[in-house]
Amino acid sequence: MSEPIDSRPLLSRASELVDLALKAGATEADAVAVRSRSRSVSVRQGQVEGVDSSEGDDFSLRVFVGRKVASVSANPGFDLAELAARAVAMAKASPEDPFACLADKADLSREHADLDLFDPTEVSSAELTAAAKEAEEGALSISGVTRSAGAGASASMGGLVLVTSTGFSGAYMATRFGRGVSAIAGEGTGMERDHEGCSRLHYADLDPALEIGRKAGERAVRRLNPRKVPTATGVTVIYDPRVARSLVGHIAGAINGAAIARKTSFLKDMMGKQVLASGLTISDDPQIVRGSSSRPFDGEGVRGERLLMIEDGILKNWFLATSQARELGLHTNGRGVRGGNSVSPSSTNLALEPGEMSPEDMIRSVKDGFYVTELIGHGANIVTGEYSRGASGYWIENGELAYPVSEITLASNMRDMFMAMTPANDIDRNFGVAAPTILIENMTVAGK
Template sequence: MSSEIDSSTLLSRASQLIDLAKKAGADAADAVVVRSRSQSVSVRLGKVDGTESSESDDFSLRVFIGKRVASVSANPGFDLSALAERAVAMAKVSPEDPFAGLADADKLAKSYADLELLDTTEVSSDQLRDAALEAEAAALAVKGVTNSSGAGASAGTGGLVLVTSHGFEGSYMASRFGRSVSVIAGEGTAMERDYDFDSRIYFGELDDAAEIGRRAGERTVKRINPRQVDTGKDVTVVFDPRVARGFVGHIAGAINGASVARKTSFLRDKMGQLVLKAGLSISDDPLIVRGPSSRPFDGEGVSGERLLMIEDGILKHWFLSTSTAREIGMETNGRGVRGGNSVTPSATNLALEPGDISPEDLIRSVGSGFYVTELIGQGVNMITGEYSRGATGFWIENGELTFAVSEVTIASNLKDMFMRVTPANDIDRKFGVAAPTLAIEGMTLAGR
């Protein structure tokens, strides 16, 4: 990665696109460039398995004529005038969208802070290769590990350049570095697989490659010789933080304004009501310095702020972009994300705020139950809340993790799960979705 990342040329081209679109007949327009630079190396059994390097600057122009909207995309080197004229011609024959339009001018970020999202450390392909090899070697050195599914290391940057016809102009870049390894323990039909990884904005904050490998190996060996357990209808299930992040993702999906507008969320009529166990809160903050999903402004030029989406169990906010907010009679809260030619609402740095009990004490308090380390399948219905997933993990007996468990299914309804969840205090905020260990009472476990 280059240590000099200059967006001035892209800002200039985006501004020219806006001017040309207005000249061609657009009432309003915005131009966005999504920047991406990445390189990665993968290895398996001590040999390089693949290398990859990519660079892209993807332009998108969105134009509005009254309530008609059209978008076009192009790569660098395109003819600015032709692109603008094409977009306007498309908009003239598009159906009207009553909610289409730029963000209101008074919502635009007038200035924005440096969130320290870019580490300009240059990482060579040799460094990536060596880190991947080191992680794999450490995992294979764990007694009981019999094979490797591969290891990898990556480095990259991504960001946004945005110009609108009503006065916004801005850009930002963020870096991302990662290391991962996956290995196998056991033989034949008794083989088990697991993995570990780390991902950071700053290269120097990455976990040591050998430590990642050791953790991956130890996790995998613990899964050897799993058993099935008896079916039960009132089981306390404890979600490992890795699994708990997915659970919080379901909460985010249920309070996404787009789902509310489409009537595809089981919480769509619950604003201002208790939807999560009393005392628990879900926060979302786009402005955390060095935050994994931070951004100084959203895909429409609006600056978000920290929100308690759910406070003391009560639903306070939806995730909203401009068009989604207009559709449900509200105002954007700066959660718009550019995806191709569209803008949709999404979370930023999302967290289910931790409790005050250690994960060890939480497990002890369970007595007998099921500790989940991995979920299988997509058995979640966001319209009804019905939840049914294949699961593997460990049986809890007398407050301790005992033997490995596989080939079971856990089931409930998310509405009930939200009301029965108890968080531990071990949250790790290095992930865009952060959650501590979670215990959920009253689930059904389908076993033998």
């Protein structure tokens, strides 16, 4: 993506915007510029379907007048003084928010770590096209694959510029490269589809396009001629890592400080109590070098440190930004993310730490069960903990994946699921949410 865009002009503009807001009557203010540049190519059956390119800088100004707060956004070229005056006028007309505030000065990052998030490799549209075609060729090379559902490759860069009236000034940029393909096996009503993709911060870390395509094709062919299974309770279910990550995401949602403050999480009263099986740990670390979701500081200028969110099954921390922490009588842990004109807590590099058993041994340990490779729908209720999702995968018989299965529903309660989880040892930390293969006992499988 070539050299990083010089952030100094944006930092200067953001700093001037904050100063103008204070002169217009704000008691505190922060200005953010979110910048992005991207290029992508999509192909289908060897033909280029689309080439997209975009670039932009989006500014937002947040101002506080006492406990009143307002935010405004603008594109480059706006009049700074006019934007600042409008934001202050909006704040004065807003209701008071007792918890809205900037991060405390003492919490602000002073030295921003170099996390190696930017790769200057320039990838042309021709190279992206070649990678997408190669991924598609890899899928079509698998016997039983009848066509491609499309392939793509992309290169992008993005970053954050933040200036606050409490003295913070910082910027960082990150690149991301990706390639993927979707393959179709079979014909007519017997067609099955599967996919494979790869996304990395550094171009050299990408999996080979041909290998990505072959994996997608093999997965699609393996899904041919699926069966339906009868409804059963007390079923042992094993989640493939691709879908196991969603379970860790549900845990993250349930321990998000915003949900806790709103009392919309079924774990809202569980701080210091056991929420996972003994021995299980979930970590979150924004400071990992080349980490998929790493950042030197959060959306408020706070440096987040590695946290054990859950340790030995015991809930230890919520994800917190400043306002949610204040509402809960706690302290931010540097998990604030800018979303539009607001700051909300979120995870960074989140991981369910692996166990000791290999996924192969885990499958061999199951006499009769279900191995999940795909989930459908959004039936995970963070308020009640109820879990009900469409699924497909493979039935396990005598420790082996016996045949493909589709059109079933998995059901349970996440309280019970979390307490019955056993992780394997095959974690891939190249994802912002990382999880190994996970075994969960005593679930309900609704089939025919």
